Amino acid sequence: MTNGRKTCRSGQACEPRSLGEAIYCATFHSEAEARTVAERMGVRYSYLADAANPDRDGQQFQARLLVPLMHATGNLAPLAWLARAMGGVFVRTPDVTVEHDDVRRAFLEATREIGEDAGDIERALADGVITGEEARQLEVQIDETIAELVSLKATIRKKAGVPPLQAVVGGDRRR
Numbered sequence: 001m002t003n004g005r006k007t008c009r010s011g012q013a014c015e016p017r018s019l020g021e022a023i024y025c026a027t028f029h030s031e032a033e034a035r036t037v038a039e040r041m042g043v044r045y046s047y048l049a050d051a052a053n054p055d056r057d058g059q060q061f062q063a064r065l066l067v068p069l070m071h072a073t074g075n076l077a078p079l080a081w082l083a084r085a086m087g088g089v090f091v092r093t094p095d096v097t098v099e100h101d102d103v104r105r106a107f108l109e110a111t112r113e114i115g116e117d118a119g120d121i122e123r124a125l126a127d128g129v130i131t132g133e134e135a136r137q138l139e140v141q142i143d144e145t146i147a148e149l150v151s152l153k154a155t156i157r158k159k160a161g162v163p164p165l166q167a168v169v170g171g172d173r174r175r
Contacts, residue, residue: 005029014077020054022081023061023069027052030073040072041065089143091150103159106152113145 008014008029016022027048028034034052038045043065050059070076076092083090120141124134157163 003029016077016081018054019078019081019085020061022077023052023066024054025077026069026073026075030075032073037069037072041068089146091143091147093150093154102155103152106148106155110145110148110152113141113148117141117145 003012003014005028008025009031014021014025014029016025027037030037032040034048035045038048041048047059050056051061051065053059066078070079076090080090117138120138124130124138130138
């Protein structure tokens with residue numbers, strides 16, 4: 001489901017039901033106006049507006065433009081949707097600064113999240129049934145735990161002086 005731009009940007013993010021809706025959200029609900037996004041991507045605004053419209057069958061958004069769209073907008077809704085469609089979750093590796101205690105702090109935060117998840121799972125199982133709403137809440141909490149673990153991983157890499165993982169772009173794999 002997509003919300004209006006103002007609603008999406010004010011904290012009630014869209015919950016796309018399709019890749020088309022995710023592309024629409026990234027194109028029209030990001031900080032930059034769609035015309036600026038088109039310029040950054042090097043495509044005509046008219047193409048972008050048509051291709052990003054999930055209700056338009058005649059013009060399809062080209063897969064090769066997904067990464068440029070997300071770079072131009074900073075909106076990763078298409079990537080998050082693709083991850084969910086494949087049964088996964090996307091968590092962006094955070095930028096971290098490392099002091100001597102940061103690894104320990106990140107580890108403790110991740111284990112705290114896991115402990116909270118355990119308590120919430122036990123409460124949900126207390127009556128022998130996990131409702132749809134309980135499942136949705138647990139899913140959100142577990143995604144937050146995954147994010148904490150990814151942050152821990154990034155903190156450890158930074159402390160070790162290992163560069164952050166980079167995407168494969170144009171056949172160039174940077175690690």
